[in-house]
Amino acid sequence: MLSYENIFDSLGLREWCDESQANSLMSLSQLRGDKIEWWELPFPSLDNLHKACSAIPQTRDLTASLETGFLAVRPSLRLVLDPLTQPLSWALDYTLLFFTTMPWWALVPLILLITQFVTKSSRITFLVAICFVFFLFIDHYTYAIQTLSIIFVCTVLCTLIGIPIGILMSKNDSAQRMITPVLDMLQTLPTFVYLIPLIFLFKITEPKLYGLAIMFYSIVPVIRLTNLGIRLVDKNLIEAADAYGMTARQRLVNVEIPLALPNIMAGVNQTIMMSLAMVVIASLVSAPGLGTLVLDGINNLRLGVGFVAGFGIVVLAVILDRISKTALARIDESRKI
Template identity: 50%
Template sequence: MLDWMNRFPQMNEETLRNLKRFIDDNFREFTRSYGAMIEGFFDPLRQMLIQAERLMLGMPWLLVLLIVGALAWAGSRSVRLMAASVLTLAAIGYFGMWEDTMRTIAMILVCTLVAICIGIPLGILMARSNRVQSGMNPVLDVMQTMPSFVYLIPVVMLLGIGRVAGMIAVVVYALPPIVRLTNLGVREVDREVIEAADAFGSSAWQKLWNVQLPLALPTIMAGVNQTIMMALAMVVIASMIGVQGLGQPVLRAISNQYFTLGLFNGFAIVGIAIIFDRISQAFGRRLQKHRGGMDV
């Protein structure tokens, strides 16, 4: 009995080693067999990102500043926020980081759009079914707690280094907030409002489109805000697999100990994060006021 107990850790270690080898070998074989097909499936996303980069890089810098200022004003009606957003972008351009910034913004916009297109329907599905919610919550927990570097491993093995791999890693990392907050927003809609819609003979689609989603929109906007922030954080990490933007100079600065290069690009990332955060929060607050019947 004692001899078997002494051998048990060795047997367990050998079993674990064989299991790891089995998983690695099968995943490697899967990538060899289906990697090209999967890459072709995601090619429209690559084209979307390329077009977004061309658009951002092709726009005159003055037009970009005007658009950002207009968005800040439309969301907040604050001259201070509008001026701070414009001056931050102008300072980024003055210090020679404009092109990398535009590439980063293009990646964030595309990844956020993809995350919204996937996350809102998933959140609605969770809100309409407790069973789906019970099944999705553990998946979302894993996605939120998994170290960000781990996302890069299977994606790179499947798709190699490049834009598509980085985009998928960013979308997966940024997806949980929009799913969770869409689910929360739809579930928090007042039951009396739903009953009133039923009394008027609304169909399930009419209730969703005309009642639940408009009332849940402030909460959904909070999810969009968090998705943007997580996408921006992951874009920097995704520079390790070839994603162009502000993350690559930061990575180069770490590798070669260029203090000022890392510092300036780090400040640029912080500046973009603050701009996106403040503008999206401002739109969320305006939607909240509108829902509450307050004047804006």
């Protein structure tokens, strides 16, 4: 094809083009000097331009350069991120260790007690009891507890990190403008896509790898809803707080956070649900729990194994959702507005 050669020739760039490849091979059509009709002209993409002028890189060079670039910054990036994220590994490791070494007859009643305490509903506690007996009975208890402990750590950390970010966004419009696209991206990027750089950064056996993958995905709702909740606080109440001379801190602690709490809790509920959704994908990068069984079911075509584990995840989702929603409803009830 002689599609774009003429342009480079007429611009006098031929020499520059061939510089990089002194002995460039001529294609058959070039040798024949075929002329193509105008309607056959391809889009001037990198690959097509490369054919005409070898100094222009191909598309695969672009992706390759991204890769080499990433590999080049990787050691320095690791130097910063490794110690920064190490506590996450510890948290995940020790919580897993704690939950799995605790005997079932101690842990299950503890969970039931906590459930009763936050929901004040014996119906929910009963539902949770049934579910755990079910897990124990079909020997999925350890897997379920592993999944639960991962979600526990990730949710706590997401809440601790997400709420301050949400508050910052609600107080500062330019912070909101900058953070919102990042949140949009985290929510829409296919989860596998941000697994890739994480795999490059950390060893695949490190817990922080899946911890980060889960947190990137599930931190979004708690940030968004904290921001929204604080922005939605009645302007009349803010005015009253100001009229009585509250400092910004007093206003935040005494007025804004308490009134935004229903929204913040709704965000925490969503965060729990989303981290549960990530558990299966995280098992690709060595996260223990029910996800590994699902993965096993897919890899080895064991329908039963995958199906029961999948059902187990649904059961966990249902009880976590019920517990957090009932706790939320209790807050709403006591602060009816």
